[in-house]
Each structure stands twice: as C-alpha cells, then as structure tokens.
C-alpha cells in the first residue's frame with residue numbers, strides 16, 4: 001500500500017516563472033545569438049560575481065560541472081601528477097582527474113563531515129603529488145584551515161569540488177572551487193558549472209580552454225574542448241538566481257523538519273553539518289537496515305537515493321584503491337539521502353520521516 005499518491009523523488013528542480021523566462025527568450029530570439037559568450041551569458045557572469053562577492057576576473061562559466069573541473073585541473077597543470085582526493089563523492093570528481101591524465105590517490109574522510117580528512121591526506125603526499133581535491137560533500141564544509149596548511153607546507157594546489165556548496169561562502173578557500181549548476185542542485189542553469197579561482201591570471205586560459213583553446217582567429221594555443229555555456233542555460237541561471245534566498249530558506253526548513261522528526265530516534269542519525277542544506281542525508285544502523293529502508297521507502301512511493309554508494313573505490317576504474325578508506329566505506333554502506341527540494345511540504349517531510357522510522361526500528 002503506497003503512503004503517497006504521487007512519487008516523491010529525492011529532488012525536483014526549481015522552475016522559474018514561465019512568463020519571465022519567455023521574456024528572456026524573446027531577447028535571445030531578437031539577438032539571434034545562442035552561445036559563444038553571448039549577452040545573457042555575460043549578464044549571468046556579472047550577476048554571479050556580485051552574488052558571490054568576487055571580482056568578475058575570478059570566475060568562469062562552463063556547460064557543466066564535470067567539464068569545469070576538467071578544465072580547471074588542466075589549467076592548474078595537474079596532468080601527469082598524483083592528486084589526493086576522496087572516494088566519498090560522485091564519480092565526476094575522479095573522472096575529471098583521470099580524463100586529464102592525473103592519478104587519483106584516495107584518502108579517508110572525517111567521520112563527522114564525511115569530507116576528506118587533511119590528516120589522512122597528508123600521509124599520502126609524495127614528491128609526485130600536485131594537488132589535493134577535497135569535496136564539500138552535501139554542502140558540509142571541509143577542514144579548510146587544515147588544507148590551507150597542507151597547501152603551504154607542501155606547495156600543492158588545493159582545488160575544492162564545491163558541486164554541492166552553492167549558497168555558502170566556501171569558494172573563499174583554496175586555489176579554485178567548482179560549483180555544479182545541474183538541476184539536481186539547489187541552484188541550477190539546466191546544466192552548468194562555475195569555477196571561482198584565486199589567481200585572476202588564470203581566467204583567459206580557462207576561457208580559451210572552454211572554447212577549443214582558440215585564442216584568436218589565428219591562434220589555437222592548447223588542446224581545449226567545447227565547454228561553453230549557451231544563452232538558454234544562462235537565462236535559466238539568471239531566472240533561478242532571482243529566487244536563490246527563498247530556495248535556501250526552504251531547504252533549511254526541510255532540514256529542520258527532518259532533524260526534529262528524528263530527534264527521538266536513536267536508530268536514525270541525521271547528518272546536520274550542511275551549510276546550505278543541499279541534501280538531507282541520514283545514517284542508519286547498518287547496511288541491512290539501510291537497504292531495508294531504501295526498498296521500504298520505494299514501496300511507500302518515496303525514492304530516496306544512496307548518495308554515495310557504491311564508494312568510488314568499488315567502481316571498475318578505481319578498484320586499485322579498494323579497501324583503503326574504512327570510514328568512507330562504512331558511511332557508504334549506511335547512508336541514505338532523503339527527499340529535499342523547494343516546495344516539498346513540511347507535512348510530507350514528517351510523513352517520510354515516519355516511514356523511515358517505522359522501517360528502521
């Protein structure tokens with residue numbers, strides 16, 4: 001017997017006011033300019049700089065977060081080196097490293113935040129290490145001070161995968177941060193990626209690399225790719241940005257409703273470190289309970305997700321590191337991310353929590 005008439009998915013994208021979006025489309029139609037750094041793209045770029053409080057010279061937009069990471073890694077010269085990173089993430093983090101010819105070396109995570117542990121990372125630093133790539137998983141802050149010290153002590157780059165972290169101030173740390181603007185994120189541009197970086201001198205190189213590394217009509221300066229954001233993506237981003245504070249507020253309320261519902265339930269641990277409430281992860285007692293809750297919720301018409309299971313080191317390209325990160329392995333086997341999105345009603349959240357408790361206990 002389904003508890004919900006309609007399927008409740010782990011997330012739903014915010015969709016802006018259609019009339020306002022259509023107005024933006026009219027401008028694009030009139031311009032006949034669809035991609036390649038068009039006027040809407042330039043406006044989105046400026047609006048993001050203002051929102052993030054960084055100069056316009058210190059950010060760059062891309063067609064998606066994965067290509068943003070690849071190009072960022074390429075521009076920082078990480079090819080051919082070892083890069084210490086976390087296995088408790090989406091595959092894109094490591095894929096981007098491998099695709100530019102860097103070798104991911106996996107270190108374990110902190111049990112409180114599930115973000116890469118600086119102490120674990122430090123043990124794996126060798127003369128071949130070129131960078132550390134921690135992930136602010138779920139919008140939880142990494143130990144940014146710890147990584148700053150490692151960066152200075154060993155002369156390695158610190159590049160944050162901040163795919164989940166829009167709406168926080170975490171882009172103020174490290175050499176570079178990447179926000180994903182995919183529709184499963186709290187703020188999106190249909191597809192999109194954003195790099196924020198400390199050294200403004202990188203910007204031209206990043207712009208070149210996302211446009212085949214064509215620097216001018218007569219110069220192609222490197223092996224670039226096509227990672228340009230188009231005008232419709234930029235328009236979607238601009239429209240969603242108008243609503244960003246409400247989107248963040250709503251997620252905070254959903255997060256608080258889950259926390260309250262699970263407060264009296266020792267068998268469900270709410271992970272409550274997120275700065276932007278991008279996800280609502282809980283830890284169950286053990287693997288069997290997690291699987292039971294995951295399947296049991298589906299029977300109720302609730303489609304939670306096991307982000308991030310399997311662990312990256314159980315996937316074919318990364319099995320060389322299987323078994324090296326016990327804290328991350330344990331979390332991957334017990335974690336479940338519950339539905340959260342703009343518009344999810346508090347009473348629905350309470351009912352989902354009731355289902356979880358009934359199945360878990």
Ligand code: T4K
Pocket residue numbers: 009010011012013064065066067089090092093135161163164180181182183184192193303305307
């Ligand atoms: N680094 C990290 C740490 C990341 O988490 C990600 C992406 C990246 C890097 C790379 O950034 P991008 O290149 O994606 O910008 C999703 C997303 O595809 C992926 O962006 C995201 N992380 C990852 C955590 O989740 P799936 O395979 O779970 O997506 P899917 O299609 O199953 O969608 C999840 C739920 O969202 C479904 O229940 C349906 C709902 N949904 C989805 C879409 C796309 C909608 O309601 N509407 C939609 O348009 O990977």
